[in-house]
Amino acid sequence: xxxxxxxxxxxxxxxxxxxxxxxxxxxxxxxxxxxxxxxxxxxxxxxxxxxxxxxxxxxxxxxxxxxxxxxxxxxxxxxxxxxxxxxxxxxxxxxxxxxxxxxxxxxxxxxxxx
Amino acid sequence: xxxxxxxxxxxxxxxxxxxxxxxxxxxxxxxxxxxxxxxxxxxxxxxxxxxxxxxxxxxxxxxxxxxxxxxxxxxxxxxxxxxxxxxxxxxxxxxxxxxxxxxxxxxxxxxxxxxxxxxxxxxxxxxxxxxxxxxxxxxxxxxxxxxxxxxxx
Numbered sequence: 513x514x515x516x517x518x519x520x521x522x523x524x525x526x527x528x529x530x531x532x533x534x535x536x537x538x539x540x541x542x543x544x545x546x547x548x549x550x551x552x553x554x555x556x557x558x559x560x561x562x563x564x565x566x567x568x569x570x571x572x573x574x575x576x577x578x579x580x581x582x583x584x585x586x587x588x589x590x591x592x593x594x595x596x597x598x599x600x601x602x603x604x605x606x607x608x609x610x611x612x613x614x615x616x617x618x619x620x621x622x623x624x625x626x
Numbered sequence: 627x628x629x630x631x632x633x634x635x636x637x638x639x640x641x642x643x644x645x646x647x648x649x650x651x652x653x654x655x656x657x658x659x660x661x662x663x664x665x666x667x668x669x670x671x672x673x674x675x676x677x678x679x680x681x682x683x684x685x686x687x688x689x690x691x692x693x694x695x696x697x698x699x700x701x702x703x704x705x706x707x708x709x710x711x712x713x714x715x716x717x718x719x720x721x722x723x724x725x726x727x728x729x730x731x732x733x734x735x736x737x738x739x740x741x742x743x744x745x746x747x748x749x750x751x752x753x754x755x756x757x758x759x760x761x762x763x764x765x766x767x768x769x770x771x772x773x774x775x776x777x778x779x
Contacts, residue, residue, distance in 0.1 A: 535687040536651035565676075567683040568749035576746045583741045595676030602756050603734065603749050608741060 513537060513544040520619055524553035525590075527615075528563050533570030541570065545577045554585055555626055557618045561591030566599050578609065585626035586610065590618045630656045642707035647686070649693075649700025649719065654686040657704060669708070674778035678713060681757045681776055682706075684750040685717055693721025693770055712777040715758075723765045729772075732756075 514529040526548050533541050549556055558574070560566075566574070578587040590612040592600065600606040610625065612618035631647040643664045647657040658679055665675065686702060694700035705716040724730070732755030735745050754761070754774075761774040 532655070534651075534655065534683060535691070536655050565679060565683075567680060567687065568747070568753055569687060571749055572746040575744050579742050579744070579746070586741050594672065595680065598673070598676060599680065599753070602753060605744075608739070608744060 513540045515544050515548050517548050519553070522554035523557060523619060523624075524549065524555065525557045525559055525615055525619070527559040527561070531563060532565040533560075533563055533573060534565060534567045535569035538569040538573040541573045542576055546580065549577075549581060555588070555624060556581055556585075557588045557590050557612070557615060559590050559615050560596055561593065561614065563596055564593050566596045568599075571599055571603060571605065575605070588612065588618060588625075590615045631660075642705050645704045647702050647704060648698075649690050649702050649721065650698050651687065651690055653702070654683065654690060657686065657702075658683055661704070661706060665706075669779050677757050678776055678778060681754055681774075682715065684754050685715070685772065685774075688750055689717065689719045689721060689770070693719050693723075695722065697721070708779050709775075712775045713779060714775055715773065717770075717772045719770050720768060721770060723770060724763060727765060729761055729763050 516527040516529050518525045518527070526545070530537065581587050586609070588610040591614045592611060600609070600611065630653060631645060643661055645657050645660055647653040661682060662675060662679055665678065667675065670678070682704070686704065689702050690700075700719060700721055703718040707714045730751040732751040734752040735748065738744060758774040758776050761772065764771045
């Protein structure tokens with residue numbers, strides 16, 4: 513899966529450069545995210561602005577990545593497109609995960625959670 | 627991917643969409659792309675199209691993952707038809723029956739504050755339950771048949 517990583521001081525922004533995180537892509541997504549985050553960063557922001565479809569398998573994979581990164585500095589999301597936002601809202605995942613309008617919002621936070 | 631399955635193009639939108647797809651995750655992806663093209667964007671909003679694609683993805687991926695678990699030679703028959711009360715969908719396969727012979731409850735675990743305790747699965751039937759209605763499941767002559775409606779269009 514194509515992931516584009518960019519470092520902004522201690523924040524790692526990872527853009528998913530694919531249209532779908534679905535059942536066909538879930539395992540690849542988890543593996544690619546493990547590789548992209550293995551060098552460690554204080555904070556990881558996942559940019560989903562290019563993703564138009566996340567199904568329950570994709571959602572499970574994002575949760576798995578979040579758990580793998582640990583609770584100390586939880587995975588943050590940015591740039592949810594409308595149909596992706598709906599999945600997070602229906603499953604109430606939007607109440608437990610930190611979701612930003614876009615990457616700029618995430619980076620411009622005066623006081624990030626970590 | 628054109629050779630992947632059999633998608634008979636409906637020449638007018640009142641015709642049912644009828645697709646026979648391979649029982650694999652890639653087959654599901656292919657079938658969803660066919661359905662979205664055939665549904666078109668005249669009658670359905672972006673949100674409605676997203677709902678249809680998500681529900682069909684969940685139902686078809688469940689067939690691949692559970693009914694055809696460990697097999698890649700399964701076939702799935704998908705029929706989608708617009709009626710006055712929404713899209714009627716029928717999905718049939720020759721895989722294993724639903725556990726306990728009925729539909730999963732679609733209940734979701736209670737939300738938790740503990741990030742590390744959030745489940746990584748179990749969202750599929752919950753989403754189907756939220757976005758579709760009138761689900762009916764039948765097992766007859768070794769064949770699974772699931773029908774439901776999605777209130778769009």
